[in-house]
Amino acid sequence: xxxxxxxxxxxxxxxxxxxxxxxxxxxxxxxxxxxxxxxxxxxxxxxxxxxxxxxxxxxxxxxxxxxxxxxxxxxxxxxxxxxxxxxxxxxxxxxxxxxxxxxxxxxxxxxxxxxxxxxxxxxxxxxxxxxxxxxxxxxxxxxxxxxxxxxxxxxxxxxxxxxxxxxxxxxxxxxxxxxxxxxxxxxxxxxxxxxxxxxxxxxxxxxxxxxxxxxxxxxxxxxxxxxxxxxxxxxxxxxxxxxxxxxxxxxxxxxxxxxxxxxxxxxxxxxxxxxxxxxxxxxxxxxxxxxxxxxxxxxxxxxxxxxxxxxxxxxxxxxxxxxxxxxxxxxxxxxxxxxxxxxxxxxxxxxxxxxxxxxxxxxxxxxxxxxxxxxx
Numbered sequence: 001x002x003x004x005x006x007x008x009x010x011x012x013x014x015x016x017x018x019x020x021x022x023x024x025x026x027x028x029x030x031x032x033x034x035x036x037x038x039x040x041x042x043x044x045x046x047x048x049x050x051x052x053x054x055x056x057x058x059x060x061x062x063x064x065x066x067x068x069x070x071x072x073x074x075x076x077x078x079x080x081x082x083x084x085x086x087x088x089x090x091x092x093x094x095x096x097x098x099x100x101x102x103x104x105x106x107x108x109x110x111x112x113x114x115x116x117x118x119x120x121x122x123x124x125x126x127x128x129x130x131x132x133x134x135x136x137x138x139x140x141x142x143x144x145x146x147x148x149x150x151x152x153x154x155x156x157x158x159x160x161x162x163x164x165x166x167x168x169x170x171x172x173x174x175x176x177x178x179x180x181x182x183x184x185x186x187x188x189x190x191x192x193x194x195x196x197x198x199x200x201x202x203x204x205x206x207x208x209x210x211x212x213x214x215x216x217x218x219x220x221x222x223x224x225x226x227x228x229x230x231x232x233x234x235x236x237x238x239x240x241x242x243x244x245x246x247x248x249x250x251x252x253x254x255x256x257x258x259x260x261x262x263x264x265x266x267x268x269x270x271x272x273x274x275x276x277x278x279x280x281x282x283x284x285x286x287x288x289x290x291x292x293x294x295x296x297x298x299x300x301x302x303x304x305x306x307x308x309x310x311x312x313x314x315x316x317x318x319x320x321x322x323x324x325x326x327x328x329x330x331x332x333x334x335x336x337x338x339x340x341x342x343x344x345x346x347x348x349x350x351x352x353x354x355x356x357x358x359x360x361x362x363x364x365x366x367x368x369x370x371x372x373x374x375x376x
Contacts, residue, residue, distance in 0.1 A: 020275040021072060023286030025295030028068040032152075033305050033340065035062020037333060040313040046323040055329070066155055067216045067261070068268050073159055074220020075227075075272070081170040082224065088167045095163045099139075099156060099299075101355040102347055106303045107136065110150055121149055145209045152306050158213045184225050191218045198258050212261055219269040226273065294341075300352045301344030308340040 038058035041047065047055060081091070111133065114121045123129045132149070141147060142154030143161045170176070175183055198212040275282045285291075294301070312332070316324050 018276060019292055020283045020286035021076075021272075022292040022295040023288065024068060024072060024272065024275060025298040026291040026293075027286070027295075028065040028072070029294070029298040029302050029305075031062045031065030031068070032302065033062075033309070033337060034058045035065065036306050036309050037336065038062065040309055041329050044313045044317055044324055045329045046326050047329055048326045051326055051329050064264060064268065066213075067265055068272075069155065070158065070162075070213065070216035071220040071223070071265065071268055071272060073162065074217035075223045076220075077163060077166060078170075078221040079224045079227075081166055082176050082228070085171070085176060088171070091167045092163065095160070095167075098356050099160065102300050102303055102352045103153070103156065105347060105351045106307070107150060107153075110307070114149065142213075143209060144207050145204050150303075150306075152302060155213075158217075162214070162217045180225060180229065184222065187218055187221050187225070191215065194218065195258065195262065198261075202257070212258065215261060216265045216268070219265050220272075223269055223272055223276075227276065297344060297348040297352070300348035301341065304343040304347050305340035308343050309336060312336050312339070 035058060038055040041055045042052070042059065045051070080086075086094070111122065123132055135141060135144070135146065136149045136153065139153070139157040139160040141149075142157030144157075148154050148157070173186075175186075194211045194214045198210050198215075202210055202212075204210045271282065274280055275286050277283060313324075316328070320328075
């Protein structure tokens with residue numbers, strides 16, 4: 001067990017790793033934690049006027065964490081498919097093996113707890129309960145307009161939908177052999193289509209939710225095209241400045257949720273572009289060891305943190321009913337984050353690293369080009 005813990009604390013320092021990307025994952029999941037902590041604070045703490053303003057700010061900016069995750073996925077998955085060219089079955093099997101072990105390790109106890117506590121989240125009728133649980137296990141809530149049993153799981157639905165869509169489209173259109181301008185034009189057309197659909201159908205259509213979350217994935221694909229061209233479209237420091245400016249403008253002055261998402265996605269993409277270049281302060285800060293370590297266990301942490309935050313606030317409600325005192329908002333953030341970090345690390349050490357991240361040797365027939373240097 002001690003060896004396993006030491007292994008989980010070590011960082012891969014192999015050549016060719018995109019270290020700033022690992023740090024970006026850490027920033028993304030920290031933003032998500034702050035969002036969920038702020039949401040529970042608003043619900044359970046008798047906040048002062050200043051505390052309420054800070055909580056509202058963290059809740060709003062915390063949504064950037066999910067958008068950043070989607071951009072990183074768009075970059076990595078598109079990069080993998082373009083360079084490795086796996087067949088659909090092996091690709092989706094690898095993706096399922098990446099997501100499901102840690103997810104099931106959390107989802108099954110959560111489902112049992114809902115049944116035992118009688119929360120009403122799972123339908124009482126056996127047939128409806130079976131359909132609801134099956135939909136959650138298939139990662140449908142989020143893409144389909146229904147609430148997931150685990151709040152954070154809606155993002156996994158979009159991840160899986162993106163994997164499947166791209167796993168079909170890239171080989172079907174033989175994109176690795178197409179000219180770059182044709183691929184970029186196709187991605188831009190998809191961005192325009194998603195934008196128009198989100199504007200005209202903000203609540204989705206039929207069973208399906210709004211397609212707006214697809215935008216960051218598409219911007220991530222554009223980032224790969226810029227990297228693959230051998231030069232980023234915007235130099236590092238100008239990209240850093242433009243990204244920060246767009247982030248501020250998008251959040252405070254965008255006229256609609258669609259406009260804000262577009263500006264925020266553009267801003268985060270520019271910041272990613274700046275960080276990937278590796279020759280500016282953003283890249284240096286994102287490459288620090290502790291932030292990279294946090295980023296590399298971000299999936300396990302993402303699954304666990306919300307449960308820890310909710311459990312602590314629910315327990316506190318029994319002690320400080322109906323609302324916690326205002327001072328608790330400032331004192332509890334660090335210990336609750338530490339508790340969630342411990343829970344995430346346990347899941348990472350026991351399930352994710354030994355099962356989902358174990359080395360996989362791809363059959364020679366699966367690869368056309370040498371594998372990408374950054375692990376999937």
